[in-house]
Amino acid sequence: DIQxxxxxxxxxxxxxxxxxxxxxxxxxxxSWLAWYQQKPGKAPKVLIxxxxxxxxxxxxxxxxxGSGTEFTLTISSLQPDDFATYYxxxxxTYWTFGQGTRVEIK
Amino acid sequence: VQVQQWGAGLxxxxxxxxxxxxxxxxxxxxxxxxxxxxxxxxxxxWIGEIDHSGSANYNSSLESRVIISAxxxxxxxxxxxxxxxAADTAVYYxxxxxxxxxxxxxxxxTLVTVSS
Numbered sequence: 001d002i003q004x005x006x007x008x009x010x011x012x013x014x015x016x017x018x019x020x021x022x023x024x025x026x027x028x029x030x031s032w033l034a035w036y037q038q039k040p041g042k043a044p045k046v047l048i049x050x051x052x053x054x055x056x057x058x059x060x061x062x063x064x065x066g067s068g069t070e071f072t073l074t075i076s077s078l079q080p081d082d083f084a085t086y087y088x089x090x091x092x093t094y095w096t097f098g099q100g101t102r103v104e105i106k
Numbered sequence: 107v108q109v110q111q112w113g114a115g116l117x118x119x120x121x122x123x124x125x126x127x128x129x130x131x132x133x134x135x136x137x138x139x140x141x142x143x144x145x146x147x148x149x150x151x152w153i154g155e156i157d158h159s160g161s162a163n164y165n166s167s168l169e170s171r172v173i174i175s176a177x178x179x180x181x182x183x184x185x186x187x188x189x190x191x192a193a194d195t196a197v198y199y200x201x202x203x204x205x206x207x208x209x210x211x212x213x214x215x216t217l218v219t220v221s222s
Contacts, residue, residue, distance in 0.1 A: 001166060034207050036150075043199055043215055044150065049207035087150055091207060094163055095140065095152035 002026055002090050006098030012106040019075040021101045023088035028068045032092035035064055035073045038100075039084045047086075048073065078103070107131045111200045111213035113185075117220045123187040127200030127213055130181065138203055139176060139183045143196040144215075151196075156183055190220045 003026040013019050023033065031051040036044035046055045048064035051071060061076040075082055083105055088098040113125035127139070141153040154164035154174045162174045168187070176183040187194060197217050203210035 038150075043212040045212075046207060046210050049210075053208070055208075089150075094155065094165070095142075097150040097152065100149045 002029060002093055002096050004088055004090055004096050004098040006086075006088055006101050008101060009099065010102045010104065012104050013078050014106045015078055015080060017078045017106075019078050019082075019103060021073045021086055021088075021103075023066075023071045023073070023098050025069045025071075025090055029090045029092040031067050032090055033064070033066070033071050034089045034091065035062075036087045036089060037082075037084045038087065044087060075103075107211050109200060109202065109211045109213040111198075111216050113198075113216055113218070115216060115218055117190050117218065118222055119191050119220060120189055121220075123185070123190050123194065123198075123218055123220075125185045125198055125200070125216055125218075126182055127184070127202075128180070128182045129202050129211065134181065134202055136204070137209075138205065139174075140201050140203070141174060141185045142199045142201060143194075144199070145193075145196045153185065153187075153198075190218075192220050194218070195220050 005024045007022050033051045035048040038044040047058050047062050052064045063074050065072050086101045090096050108130045111127040136158045138157050140155040144150050156162045156174045156176045164172050171188050173186045197215045199215045200213040
């Protein structure tokens with residue numbers, strides 16, 4: 001099974017900060033990686049698919065990069081609506097999620 | 107597109123969890139259908155999927171207890187998880203999606219609690 005490791009598990013940041021979350025796969029997944037945002041009581045929402053493609057309707061401050069085993073989600077300027085939990089997910093072989101990164105207010 | 111899911115929310119240990127998901131408002135030929143769960147306060151766990159040919163694949167940690175089936179004529183698919191324990195307490199989500207994940211739609215989630 002492919003394992004996904006996210007870091008950090010919690011991130012404290014201020015409005016306007018540039019935020020970076022990292023995800024590592026236990027084996028190469030090419031670009032078959034998605035990033036999700038989840039708010040309390042809600043289903044996860046896809047932000048990025050195929051490592052760097054922005055889902056329709058998602059603000060351009062979100063971006064994804066990487067391939068193979070190392071991936072990054074960047075929020076260029078953190079906004080109040082962005083405080084949430086973020087998950088990476090590989091879909092090269094079925095699905096596996098990272099353990100999540102909680103972005104909280106500093 | 108609307109994704110609606112339903113099923114029993116309270117089970118006793120050893121019973122069978124049964125949930126159904128229906129997709130309305132679009133044509134989903136070629137799409138995949140998955141079930142995902144999230145224990146309270148924890149992360150997401152993929153349970154399994156069924157593809158457009160009816161072939162199902164499961165998380166290796168659950169495959170001895172899981173069956174996912176689909177009725178494409180009704181745009182519905184179902185999850186059955188037998189011999190539940192308290193460890194199966196979670197919010198269960200269904201999702202339908204294209205292979206690239208460019209298009210994906212999730213249900214609202216169903217809290218299933220296993221308690222004696």
